[in-house]
Amino acid sequence: MRGGGLVSQMVATLAFSILLYGGLNAYASYLGYVYNVQSRDVTLGFLDYELGGGIRAVFLVSIILAIAFILSLYLFLNKTRLGISIRATVENSSLAESMGINTKLVKAISWFLAGGIASAAGSLYPLQFVFSPTLAYSILLSIFAASVLGGLMSLFGGFIGGFIEGFIEKYIMAELSIYLSPVIGVSPFVINQYSTLVPLIVVAAVLLIAPNGIMGIRVK
Known part of the structure; x- marks a missing residue:
């Protein structure tokens, strides 16, 4: 919500998420009724495989991916100009803006980063658990x-x-x-x-x- 406060943005985000989930469920129902495709309570565990000793590939990949993300984020937030701008915006948005930082752009980039990391985690989730x-x-x-x-x-x-x-x-x-x-x-x-x-x-x-x-x- 342009020009809105924190509370207004939170309410708008909640409303958008409800709309998005409604659309996803409607599409899932459409796939089920029209094409007879199971799109709820699905697991992709059959795509995973065992490495040996009872260890599944998704377990090893998820650990490596988590460590890679956490180290990359640390270096990004502490060693790059954009990362430092993000930290400054989080700590004091008004002061960061007065120093010439485009806080709106920084916040938009932060949202995209958060969504991308969440998507990476979500892509591994159905390999181990049921998703809907x-x-x-x-x-x-x-x-x-x-x-x-x-x-x-x-x-x-x-x-x-x-x-x-x-x-x-x-x-x-x-x-x-x-x-x-x-x-x-x-x-x-x-x-x-x-x-x-x-x-x-x-x-x-x-x-x-x-x-x-x-x-x-x-x-x-």
Whole structure:
């Protein structure tokens, strides 16, 4: 929204996302009814392959890609003129603009960078998990929890927080459901459905213990 404040832009972004999801779901329904194509709850796991020792290719590729992105972003934000302009705009937009930085262009580039990185991550997601047009809403809380856990103002904090939160939500909960299944008499699948509570617990714990996240903890 041109000329709008932060709140106005957030509301406009939310409205646009609802419109976009509506269009995606309408298109998914069209593919299903007209062409009999399954476009919801789809997985591309059959395209993945095992490297050996139970390690899947997507696991190795995702780690390499994450490290490459985090290092590239660090160098970009600290060693290039555009990257420094982005940091200056984030820290103090008015001061950056007074120094001659085109803050509107910087913000637009930042949005494109964020969208590109998210797209790269999204391209790997269906190789391991089931995806659908409404996937973003289901993982939004997990992404927010990972950011809070690592530290909202830290680049490496987001990487560390994402790894820890994902490990707890996907691996620990899966193993815990197997052990608890015979104890409480329900299937592991039912127990694992409560893994969506993990992000809420993580956010609550971090805000109580370390509001600035892991990277904000000062060791004395």
